[in-house]
Amino acid sequence: PEPSPLPLRSRRGLLGFGVQEKEQLREALTDPLGCPPCGPETSEDVGPISALSYGLVLERAWLRKQLHNGGAIRIPTVSFSPGNVTTTAMEEFGAYIRKVFPRVFSSSFVHHEVVGGFSHLFTVHGSDPLLQPYMLLAHLDVVPASDEGWEVPPFSGQERDGFLYGRGTLDDKNAAMGILQALEFLLKRNYKPIRSFYIAIGHDEEVSGRDGARKIASKLESAGVRLSFLSDEGLAVLDGVMKGIERPVALVGTTEKGSITLTLTVQSVPGHSSFPPKETSIGILAAAVSRLEQNPLPSLFGKGPELATFEQLATQFTFPLNIVMANLWLFAPIVARILAWKPSTNALVRTTTAVTLFQGGVKANVIPPFANATVNFRIHPAQTVEEVLELVRATIADDRVKISVQEAFNPLPVSPYDEDSFGFQVIRHTIHEIFSEVGAVAPGVCIGNTDSRHYLNLTKNIYRFSPIWLKAEDLSRIHGLNERISLEMYERGVQFYLHLIQNSDTPELPKAHKSLHEL
Numbered sequence: 098p099e100p101s102p103l104p105l106r107s108r109r110g111l112l113g114f115g116v117q118e119k120e121q122l123r124e125a126l127t128d129p130l131g132c133p134p135c136g137p138e139t140s141e142d143v144g145p146i147s148a149l150s151y152g153l154v155l156e157r158a159w160l161r162k163q164l165h166n167g168g169a170i171r172i173p174t175v176s177f178s179p180g181n182v183t184t185t186a187m188e189e190f191g192a193y194i195r196k197v198f199p200r201v202f203s204s205s206f207v208h209h210e211v212v213g214g215f216s217h218l219f220t221v222h223g224s225d226p227l228l229q230p231y232m233l234l235a236h237l238d239v240v241p242a243s244d245e246g247w248e249v250p251p252f253s254g255q256e257r258d259g260f261l262y263g264r265g266t267l268d269d270k271n272a273a274m275g276i277l278q279a280l281e282f283l284l285k286r287n288y289k290p291i292r293s294f295y296i297a298i299g300h301d302e303e304v305s306g307r308d309g310a311r312k313i314a315s316k317l318e319s320a321g322v323r324l325s326f327l328s329d330e331g332l333a334v335l336d337g338v339m340k341g342i343e344r345p346v347a348l349v350g351t352t353e354k355g356s357i358t359l360t361l362t363v364q365s366v367p368g369h370s371s372f373p374p375k376e377t378s379i380g381i382l383a384a385a386v387s388r389l390e391q392n393p394l395p396s397l398f399g400k401g402p403e404l405a406t407f408e409q410l411a412t413q414f415t416f417p418l419n420i421v422m423a424n425l426w427l428f429a430p431i432v433a434r435i436l437a438w439k440p441s442t443n444a445l446v447r448t449t450t451a452v453t454l455f456q457g458g459v460k461a462n463v464i465p466p467f468a469n470a471t472v473n474f475r476i477h478p479a480q481t482v483e484e485v486l487e488l489v490r491a492t493i494a495d496d497r498v499k500i501s502v503q504e505a506f507n508p509l510p511v512s513p514y515d516e517d518s519f520g521f522q523v524i525r526h527t528i529h530e531i532f533s534e535v536g537a538v539a540p541g542v543c544i545g546n547t548d549s550r551h552y553l554n555l556t557k558n559i560y561r562f563s564p565i566w567l568k569a570e571d572l573s574r575i576h577g578l579n580e581r582i583s584l585e586m587y588e589r590g591v592q593f594y595l596h597l598i599q600n601s602d603t604p605e606l607p608k609a610h611k612s613l614h615e616l
């Protein structure tokens with residue numbers, strides 16, 4: 098049977114669903130009868146039903162039918178360096194989404210194209226051409242992971258205790274699959290958007306986005322496209338990440354830090370290890386790198402947009418921290434010192450220094466002819482590439498260490514987050530709908546970099562929020578060991594995009610609400 102039409106929001110509700118509509122939506126989302134006929138599969142047919150590994154979670158019976166041959170997490174779409182990505186896996190990913198999202202690829206008002214070899218651009222044509230389109234961004238590539246240290250192999254897509262484990266479950270296949278799953282679901286319910294939108298799934302975000310996002314952006318720019326707003330991965334719902342805040346809070350990245358990656362090289366004359374010089378190239382380089390680690394760049398806390406984050410979150414802090422945060426003009430130096438204790442909050446205080454690669458030496462009895470190291474700095478919004486470079490030179494203070502710049506860009510402009518900013522308000526409203534536990538939604542500085550920076554010429558309204566719930570212990574899973582997402586959170590992510598798409602269909606500006614109770 099054809100699926101029943103989804104009871105969509107009435108126009109009167111604009112952004113919010115009415116109580117009855119929400120109930121209907123809940124039923125539609127969980128009612129397997131709304132799915133295509135599936136046959137009498139049991140859970141043994143496909144093993145554990147896991148969201149990303151099998152692609153779909155809301156319509157479990159339907160997904161069992163389609164997804165026997167692996168899933169998003171099991172396709173190792175690893176990016177190693179710019180131009181060096183796992184192309185076969187990326188092609189497989191393209192085939193996979195064609196298979197599991199048939200309506201997205203066959204709808205008369207969704208246009209799909211592959212850009213840069215493996216990135217995907219979808220244009221979803223809305224019924225009102227006068228409304229400016231928006232864009233949902235995600236990426237399909239992941240950073241490498243070996244089996245070592247993982248509870249389950251990172252590309253096996255296994256479920257344990259309600260969590261799906263694997264590289265990409267938080268960054269960023271949850272979003273790539275979640276967005277497409279939301280669209281597939283809406284199309285199945287005969288939903289026709291009013292406002293047009295784009296979905297761009299990049300294939301090399303983890304290594305600069307130069308072949309994916311950059312090409313998509315320049316293609317759209319040449320076509321004269323301007324966006325109402327752009328939503329990408331970034332900050333998240335944070336639960337217990339910051340001491341003194343009792344309820345979870347959602348941070349939406351209104352800017353992101355800059356970045357500079359340096360190669361440090363020391364050369365020396367090779368020779369016999371039995372009569373070594375006082376210092377080898379490895380020793381000289383190690384000392385330089387150690388000086389960088391021992392002398393972090395200065396605290397700039399309170400001089401950038403992080404000030405607004407803490408001011409807006411002030412009421413969420415318990416006494417007396419609420420007073421402290423509301424008076425950062427006085428207390429910023431003390432707060433900065435406390436934030437610097439933990440890596441996640443230290444990243445808000447200063448430009449960070451990370452030594453990520455170190456190479457040197459050719460044989461045990463040969464004086465090394467060279468040594469080199471890669472150091473990646475993430476630049477605080479109140480600093481520039483030039484300023485960082487100058488401070489680094491002064492800290493190394495050794496002419497034998499040659500410094501070359503691999504890549505560099507300044508911190509990104511701050512997107513508006515006032516009451517008149519459609520993009521920020523629609524995202525904020527949707528967060529309150531889906532993550533009703535959050536005490537506040539505030540603007541923040543995204544400490545990592547995203548594909549969204551390639552779209553600066555298309556909109557000033559760029560917002561970086563991953564619809565995921567992170568506890569303090571989860572932060573190390575991103576690019577780390579045992580990356581995982583609970584099935585419940587993946588499902589909430591799909592709901593987030595489902596609501597965001599529908600909420601964006603209003604021409605009117607949503608008013609800022611602190612919570613749903615005020616609606």
Ligand SMILES: CCCCCCCC/C=C\CCCCCCCC(=O)NCC(=O)O
Binds near residue numbers: 302331338442445544
């Ligand atoms: C109350 C304030 C506490 C703030 C603590 C920050 C918590 C960090 C939350 C999320 C992690 C940020 C990840 C950002 C996305 C990164 C995407 C990525 O990997 N890009 C590539 C790169 O940056 O190299």
Ligand SMILES: [Zn+2]
Binds near residue numbers: 236
């Ligand atoms: Zn990412």
Ligand SMILES: [Zn+2]
Binds near residue numbers: 240268303576
């Ligand atoms: Zn990443």
